[in-house]
Amino acid sequence: MAERAADVVNDVLAALADPTRRHLLDLLSASGQASATTLADGLPVSRQAVAKHLAVLDAAGLVESVKVGREVRYAVRPEALETTARWMAALAADWDRRLARIKRFAEAAEQDRHHPKE
Amino acid sequence: MAERAADVVNDVLAALADPTRRHLLDLLSASGQASATTLADGLPVSRQAVAKHLAVLDAAGLVESVKVGREVRYAVRPEALETTARWMAALAADWDRRLARIKRFAEAAEQDRHHPKE
DNA sequence: TGAATGTGCAACCCCAAGGTTGCGCGACGC
DNA sequence: GCGTCGCGCAACCTTGGGGTTGCACATTCA
Numbered sequence: 001m002a003e004r005a006a007d008v009v010n011d012v013l014a015a016l017a018d019p020t021r022r023h024l025l026d027l028l029s030a031s032g033q034a035s036a037t038t039l040a041d042g043l044p045v046s047r048q049a050v051a052k053h054l055a056v057l058d059a060a061g062l063v064e065s066v067k068v069g070r071e072v073r074y075a076v077r078p079e080a081l082e083t084t085a086r087w088m089a090a091l092a093a094d095w096d097r098r099l100a101r102i103k104r105f106a107e108a109a110e111q112d113r114h115h116p117k118e
Numbered sequence: 119m120a121e122r123a124a125d126v127v128n129d130v131l132a133a134l135a136d137p138t139r140r141h142l143l144d145l146l147s148a149s150g151q152a153s154a155t156t157l158a159d160g161l162p163v164s165r166q167a168v169a170k171h172l173a174v175l176d177a178a179g180l181v182e183s184v185k186v187g188r189e190v191r192y193a194v195r196p197e198a199l200e201t202t203a204r205w206m207a208a209l210a211a212d213w214d215r216r217l218a219r220i221k222r223f224a225e226a227a228e229q230d231r232h233h234p235k236e
Numbered sequence: 237t238g239a240a241t242g243t244g245c246a247a248c249c250c251c252a253a254g255g256t257t258g259c260g261c262g263a264c265g266c
Numbered sequence: 267g268c269g270t271c272g273c274g275c276a277a278c279c280t281t282g283g284g285g286t287t288g289c290a291c292a293t294t295c296a
Binding site (some may be wrong): 048 | 283284285286287292293294
Binding site for chain 3 (some may be wrong): 267268272273274276281282286289290291
């Protein structure tokens with residue numbers, strides 16, 4: 001149902017806020033594909049904890065899952081991350097724009113202080 | 119003491135995970151400069167809650183504060199956000215690279231299934 | 237068929253994070 | 267000098283998120 005970009009960004013930011021989830025994404029992007037049980041081996045937490053994290057990452061669109069027999073393989077999915085990266089870059093650019101405007105304005109005011117009504 | 123980039127990213131992501139803080143940043147970038155009390159007027163939370171959020175944003179390097187008489191003005195600071203945006207874009211690019219590699223590998227294997235030892 | 241493996245679901249625990257109220261103090265304006 | 271305005275600090279409450287254990291259900295393989 002084509003989630004709005006703002007929602008994607010919201011979910012992605014919430015998902016990336018947790019260090020364990022970022023670590024999971026690292027492991028996934030390195031191995032290409034892995035199950036919850038496998039991933040739990042490389043982390044100091046239980047399989048269920050990993051499964052919960054994967055559910056969050058899935059809801060955020062950062063990973064996708066494929067059932068293979070009795071196991072579930074997860075893989076990284078770049079789109080949501082790219083969307084968020086662009087959102088963030090645009091935001092930073094906007095801030096820069098606004099700050100530049102304010103700086104010019106302040107300089108103009110400074111000029112006026114020295115040469116009013118010129 | 120020049121915080122490491124990884125730490126900056128960590129703090130920024132944690133800070134941006136909260137919707138109220140993102141809203142605060144919006145208000146700040148729009149007004150250019152504002153105090154905790156002023157900002158609290160535009161939000162459904164108390165001044166102290168806003169002050170706590172501003173402290174988090176400050177620790178993440180997303181805002182800076184200037185004392186003006188008895189009040190404290192906050193303003194947006196783009197560097198940390200830009201650093202994080204770049205980190206995220208690089209991560210997305212890395213995922214794309216890896217996925218492309220895997221895809222090529224899978225296609226090569228598919229070829230071998232049809233024309234082994236060619 | 238039966239043991240072993242990989243999951244999912246549910247109940248539960250714990251603590252940090254977001255929020256509030258109350259108060260004391262420095263800075264302004266009259 | 268005195269009210270008031272803006273802040274900071276501290277104590278406190280409550281919720282949700284991260285974590286765990288236990289168990290039931292599929293799938294694989296001997």
